[in-house]
Amino acid sequence: MIKALNLTKIYGKHVAIKNVNFQIDKGEIVGFLGPNGAGKTTTLNIITGYMSPSQGSVEIDGLDIIENSSAVKKKIGYLPDVPPLYMDMTVGEYLDFVYNIKKADISAKEKAINEIIETVKIGDVKNRLIKNLSKGYRQRVGIAQALVGNPEILILDEPTSGLDPVQIIEIRNLIKSIGENRTVFLSSHILSEIEAVCNRIIIINKGEIVASGTPLELRSHIEGSRKLQLKVKSDKSIIDDLLKISGVKNVSIINNAKQEEIEIDTIDIVVESEKGKDIREDVFMLAAEKRRPILMMVEQKFDLEDIFLQVTGKEENKTN
Numbered sequence: 193m194i195k196a197l198n199l200t201k202i203y204g205k206h207v208a209i210k211n212v213n214f215q216i217d218k219g220e221i222v223g224f225l226g227p228n229g230a231g232k233t234t235t236l237n238i239i240t241g242y243m244s245p246s247q248g249s250v251e252i253d254g255l256d257i258i259e260n261s262s263a264v265k266k267k268i269g270y271l272p273d274v275p276p277l278y279m280d281m282t283v284g285e286y287l288d289f290v291y292n293i294k295k296a297d298i299s300a301k302e303k304a305i306n307e308i309i310e311t312v313k314i315g316d317v318k319n320r321l322i323k324n325l326s327k328g329y330r331q332r333v334g335i336a337q338a339l340v341g342n343p344e345i346l347i348l349d350e351p352t353s354g355l356d357p358v359q360i361i362e363i364r365n366l367i368k369s370i371g372e373n374r375t376v377f378l379s380s381h382i383l384s385e386i387e388a389v390c391n392r393i394i395i396i397n398k399g400e401i402v403a404s405g406t407p408l409e410l411r412s413h414i415e416g417s418r419k420l421q422l423k424v425k426s427d428k429s430i431i432d433d434l435l436k437i438s439g440v441k442n443v444s445i446i447n448n449a450k451q452e453e454i455e456i457d458t459i460d461i462v463v464e465s466e467k468g469k470d471i472r473e474d475v476f477m478l479a480a481e482k483r484r485p486i487l488m489m490v491e492q493k494f495d496l497e498d499i500f501l502q503v504t505g506k507e508e509n510k511t512n
């Protein structure tokens with residue numbers, strides 16, 4: 193179990209993270225989601241013992257990470273944002289080197305390294321120099337080094353960053369299979385990434401935790417409000433009219449409609465209501481009264497992206 197207790201990190205005058213608290217239970221695969229610069233790497237460096245916090249503490253299975261540094265480090269495998277690879281070593285030499293510095297059981301070395309190589313599927317490049325590997329393979333080698341010593345907890349900082357779509361899917365599947373018998377905490381600034389792999393999400397923004405829960409729990413944060421997608425035979429003046437309806441919170445134009453779906457003299461908009469308000473009838477009546485026929489009205493479901501944009505205050509980026 194990982195417990196982050198009131199973590200704060202200040203670089204000079206810059207507060208990178210502030211009062212960060214969370215708990216990750218044994219066996220969970222948890223995603224740490226936040227925009228660039230939110231404080232993900234800083235937090236991961238602290239909970240892996242790579243960096244000390246300005247304030248606060250970390251417990252791994254009840255042990256304080258600073259007081260029990262070597263015992264705790266054995267429990268954790270870490271893939272930092274820049275994997276610590278030696279370019280002039282072959283993959284085999286490098287894993288041997290990592291095994292030795294982690295002081296893992298020497299008698300089991302060959303078997304353990306071979307198992308890791310098989311798990312992360314790098315057998316075919318075992319004798320290649322790391323500098324000659326593709327980014328995807330280097331990332332696998334980075335994950336392999338994190339697995340040396342068979343740690344119970346795996347912490348991965350942006351594990352798919354810079355990979356192509358095929359490599360991303362491969363690494364995701366790898367993380368899922370590794371996570372079957374380990375606790376995994378991984379960071380990303382890409383929501384779909386986290387959604388594909390994790391069963392719980394912690395969202396950080398500007399150094400503070402702003403939301404946490406399963407995708408279902410996070411959705412319930414904003415459930416209650418509705419979003420209606422409309423196609424109306426009208427010009428933009430309908431927007432001001434709709435905003436006058438009681439219970440309407442926001443109206444925005446969808447300007448990413450596919451070219452072939454755009455009809456002349458119509459406007460595609462999203463009308464968002466306040467929590468608990470059903471505005472469908474009022475919207476219909478108003479449009480009829482203004483002689484602006486509604487050609488389509490569909491209720492949109494909130495997705496995790498809405499939640500992410502809402503809690504990070506970036507709602508404006510989605511529709512504009």
Ligand SMILES: Nc1ncnc2c1ncn2[C@@H]1O[C@H](COP(=O)(O)OP(=O)(O)OP(=O)(O)O)[C@@H](O)[C@H]1O
Nearest residue numbers: 203206208226227228229230231232233234235381
């Ligand atoms: N060594 C440092 N000295 C000063 N400021 C730093 C240092 N490391 C990070 N920061 C700042 O702290 C904040 C958090 O950085 P951090 O790298 O933890 O964010 P992040 O969420 O991992 O971002 P990214 O996804 O871009 O890596 C940023 O504003 C960053 O510029």
